[in-house]
Amino acid sequence: MCALRTQFRYLNPYELHKIIINQYVLKQPEDIKLLQRNKSNDRTDYHVLVDHHRFLWEDNEPKTWEEQFAKRYFEKLFKEYCIADLSRYKENKVALRWRIEKEVVSGKGQFICGNKICNESENLRSWEVNFAYHEQGERKNALVKIRLCPSCSKKLNYHHKKREIKRLKKQSKYKKKKSDSKESGSEDETIVCDSSEPESSESRRIEADIPETSNETPWEEHKPEVIKSREEEMEDYLQDLLI
Structure with a gap:
């Protein structure tokens, strides 16, 4: 064992790598099976989509990150x-x-x-x-x-x-206008209403009872007074004296 350690001590990394590979991989391959990782429980994005994908997502909000991932993929379709x-x-x-x-x-x-x-x-x-x-x-x-x-x-x-x-075929504009003109020509009948009926006595009474509205508004009584300056009052006073 000591001889093996001394041998490894003077080897460079590449030579040490070759010795280990030849000893444990090529000569004794069964010994490295315990070092391999168990991949049976590995899950990828594909497995998450298979488990949580829906053909139509309703208004229900996703609760887990797997459902959020599946709905995000659904929105891209x-x-x-x-x-x-x-x-x-x-x-x-x-x-x-x-x-x-x-x-x-x-x-x-x-x-x-x-x-x-x-x-x-x-x-x-x-x-x-x-x-x-x-x-x-x-x-x-x-x-x-x-x-x-x-x-x-x-x-x-x-x-x-x-x-x-099936898609409905669109009619040409010329045919459509022609059909509209025919329909309008056949229905061009005017109805005149005769409004020359005598007014009833009740309507006259109602008109008579309605008071005439004056143009004066109630706010005219409360108009602000115009305050004259002292010079204007003196001018008015002198004009009154001259007259």
Whole structure:
């Protein structure tokens, strides 16, 4: 043992490292298993999202930091259209999720078919789906929209047909103005009311009983008096004497 210590004393760090690796890793690999850390209980952000993610967050405020983290991730999703997994459509099982930023930029789910393995971009149709799912031991429903190509639409409607969303065609302004002018021309009838009925005696009595209002206001009696200066009073006094 002392000889080994003296041997280690005169070795540089690299040579010492090679001796230890050759002795414990290459010749006796079972001895270092006790030094390895147990990774079975390790949790990453992905595990936290899997445990606390919700398809729709209601007004309930998150109580723990895991729920806050899951809700912050939910707020970054785009919830106009969904992405679907139709691999088990014959079993009447369809998986839906919201779109991420990368899919929104590429047009996936809106201008490209919403099936995750389909890239068709022509003749897309919009469907309204009542998505029923289980979350945290509860059964929930959500009304979502999804755009699919004709072949994927058949898979979605394999058991029962969903409600299709269609856009109404806008009429041209010329036709709209023309129809408005026709309607206004057919209904241009003026109604003249004859107001030449004789006044009744009661209305005359009411008019007679109403007193005439004077233009004088009660505040005129309380107007402030104009105070003249001493010079003005002397001028008035002299004028009176001359007259």
